[in-house]
Amino acid sequence: MIEFILNNETVRTDLSPGMTLLDYVRYEANLRGTKIGCREGDCGACTVLLGSIRDQKLKYISATSCLTPLANVHGMHVVTIEGLNTEGGLNKVQKAFVDCSGTQCGFCTPGFVTSLCGYALNCENANAMDAVGSMDGNICRCTGYKSIERAAAVVADQLQEKDHNLPLKWLAGEEFIPAWFEDIPERLGQFSAELPVSGEKAIGGGTDLFVHHQDVLQEAPLKFLFGKKDLTGIEFSDTECIIHASSTAADLIDNARLQSVFPGWHSYMKLVSSTPIRNIGTVAGNLVNASPIGDLTILLLGLNARIVLLDNEDLTRTLPLKEFYLDYKKLDKMESEIISRIIFDLPDMDSHFHFEKVCKRKYLDIASVNTAIQIRMSEGRIIKEIHCSMGGVGPIPLYLKNTVSFMTGKVLSSELIRESVDILQSEIKPISDARGSADYKRLLASQLFFSHFIELFPEEIKGEELL
């Protein structure tokens, strides 16, 4: 039985754990404020908030309910737009939307309001930029967003006074949320621990599989791994970073250690999908999806990560990520195996890392080409070690082994980069599709390869010498 709190009601249901939360909310609970725009996590009209206790605190994440199986919200507080309406009428976020004319046809509006309410619940140093960022997964076709930006600025301003010791009390008092939210932490304690893991087909956040296979998955025997305690968390040893498989992209973006180790970390990770998808999409899910343009995959390939696979008998084996991909959507993995951990070496002082991604739309889009690079330099500008990955240029996420082996041990120079790009071109095989023509992807591959060096070594490598 799946148990959760839906707004202010406790729900216990025997419905299929593979039913989407969206269908449950709209057609079982008859809460029609949550809308259906695309059923593939790309519009945000179905955004809900998922609350759970983390580090002794009630935390909320925004999520696209269209891709979330019911099982994944077991033990959580699910908040829809109806649960954000206060007794006095409009909450502060809603009022800001009204006052700033941030709604026209209104169909996307509950999703936007829900996302921004999630920001109000979670934010620690409220500012307009992050408030806008909380709505990066919401699409509006009417307003042109400027009025929504203005509403976000108003809300961010009002949140300056937020009491971070007693956030729920403050938010309820200021009419951001209904007063009954204050009881939620206690009420969440009533639920039994995790659902027992059973089933056959492993599923994480659902952000890939539920896009195309919702109807089949609804009744399929699924093995739900999302949020499992022994599969989440990011740990560090002196030399390694260990990412447990069910950690989400949001866990990565928020990780303070990774942010300090990789100066561009936050901006790279912002390029990955959108906030509500990062909140539920798992790292292992991105890897096993085997998309040739998976952002996390490319990023981890560039870090020369290793993965640990676990089978039914609890036996593990470790292999380099670059050996995991055999052919289009074909993995060196048995059906019974799941990824349990992803490990990469932490960079030393001489290491440099960079990630590039170009798509039609900078955010909330799938790459035409994406690429990551890690270089370890030694004295005399010699490349001691280099890893470079590239997506969108072949049937698998590509580790550019010829290119990096050519560059290893050589002196970094514009000339070397120009010679290397010829090798790069010989090991990529892009095809024409909705994300661009093969010719474009070839040109873009070179340009992004150049960009790595221009960005990482601005003193040594000048754009004018490469372009």
Add this chain to the structure above:
Amino acid sequence: MINIDAHNHVSGKSIYLDDIIEWKGTLFALPFDAPVAHARLDHVDVSKALSMSGVVVVLTAKDIPGKNQIGGIIADEPLFAEEDIHFWGQPIGIIVATSERICRLAREQIEIKFSELPVITDPREAHAQNKLICPPRNFQLGDVTSAWGQCQHVFEGKVEINGQEHLYIETQGAYARMKEDGSILIASSTQGPTAVQRTIAKVLDIPMHKVEVDTVRLGGGFGGKEDQATGWAVMVALAAQKLRKPVKMVLHRMDDMRMTGKRHPYSADFKIGLSSDMKILAYEATFFQNAGAAADLSPAVLERTLFHATNAYFVPNVHVTAYSCKTNLPPNTAFRGFGGPQGKFVIEAAISKASESLGVPAADIQKQNLLNDGDEFSYGQIVDQCEAQNAWNSCEEGFDLKSIQERVRLFNEQNSHIKKGVAVQPICFGISFTNTMMNHARALVHIYQDGSVVVSTGAVEMGQGVNTKLLQIAVRKLGVQPGSVRIESTNTLRIANTSPTAASAGADLNGKALEMACKSLWERLEQVAAEHLNISNLRVQNDILYDNQQKTDHTWHDLVQKAFQLRVNLSEHAHYATPLIHFDKEKGKGHPFAYHVYGAAILEVTVDCLRGTYHFDKVQIVHDLGVSMNVHIDNGQIEGAVVQGIGWMTLEEIIYNKEGRLMTNALSTYKIPDIYSVPSEINIKHLETEGHELAIQKSKAVGEPPLMYGLGAYFAIRNAVSAFNPGKEFAFDAPYTPEKVLMDLYKGR
């Protein structure tokens, strides 16, 4: 006044089609469609689907009691494909089952056998094979043939303009239920309730008075639900009639994108001639409109392309020709601007070509040729109350165009692989349905005995705020409090024979009818007040009655009660038809527009010449609203339209493969602007004018015109690209996606 729906929208309380709580026994329908763009339909085997538990019926063309025909302008579009398939995604029938999920699973079990025929996706190819939707159209002014000789400079070129997916966030849908005596109630997410009613009557072979269409609101329309909402409503009506049960259909996004038409792609040739002082003396253009597989609204869209072929410029010698080319794409349809933007893009490309070839800034040529009062449009209408120069000058001076251009020039000098571009985009857009007979509307107003007022018109609320404007009109005319007036759904039993809510004219037409209805009611109440309440000069403010400026003891409620007791008619149904307009389609001459809307915008972009990506820094607009009756709503329309226009010119790329299959069939592959991709700044100034008598309360129509500021996005990027890669000839091929930008940046390098 803030949008009256805003409160419910932000609370999730507004009711859209799929939010109607299902009547007991409701069944769900799903279309199944052609998996090929052009073929003979040999056989459809639905037996496996029918055998599935929960599947109730599968309906195809043979189950239609009336005509298998949904074409509006031309009867060339079957509801369900019968012998031939003409586009990928063409509906062949519907599955009706106890749940949507069962419908979808059943659809996978349907086997369609067909024999493929050659596919045409390119309008020029269709034109070459003489596959035309309707006879070609052309507009002429002066004599281009003799004018070329007088031109100092003549340039020719070719232009490609892609379509645009509407991407209303609420997909198409309808919900039907039988009433007694074979009549049907249909809730439909449509901009054109009458079109739905008329078509259902035709297909189901019942009179129109047995079909009640009710539309509360749409989750976005943009033209995509003007004609193309009809088919789905007919399908559920058909199923409801067959099964005598409520039937609902709401399209999945990917079905919607695959099966519905979009903004028309165009291919065009232009020839432009200028004098030595940059006056455009002659302009010739041939437009090849990609209509798709059936007429839909294409002939009307085609006509508006010609109406706006010279944008905001006066050209003394014009010859523009347009072909509506029949291809194997879904029938393309209305989309905000209705062919006008494509017409304008071509002359802007021609000016750009002249500018690049002559080394004269495009803005200088644009400014030199702006319309003036007394000028003649190529369709014979004489320009009056012209604001083209006024808007340009106000934009140029108010936003200091010179210093922007100088700043951009300096920036480009100092930066090697980041370049800026700037473009100015003037607009002129005619307001009225160009089909004169459609310019009418009705309003029905009841004052109930408790003093509350209910208003029905033919206008459909789809986010443009027409209900708010209607409420403002009623409040202003009757003097009651806003809370006393309710704007009801658009319903064919209350308001008959409506034109669709389109052409930016919803508020003008329906608002004028509402003014008339309120005026009649007011006159009757005035008489009651004079004769029975001793108020000789009635004025109502916030429900209180005044005699001149003198407050009385009487309230609105008293007055209504008195009138009711006296058996005075407290209901009024008024009819408005736009005066003055006419157009002779044969001659291509007349006075088709009630008035024109003008404006000008400056767009600034930064292009990353390493990666081919770009971002708009600023869009600054001077727009002619007349005397805006609601600045919140009108500014929202401007901001939304300009972003939609920029989207069309930049990110939004529709790709059909050679077989006619839509490759950009989901939100993951078709990208519209998100919150980060819109211009960092949009500044709007209103042009101060007196407005126009034919605009509702002198507040000009605003839905479509500002979209065309977005055209400038293309040219701003192009200017930045040229700054990086000078001296190259680039194609005119919209949208300017990051792909095309990068290819142009490195063209010939």
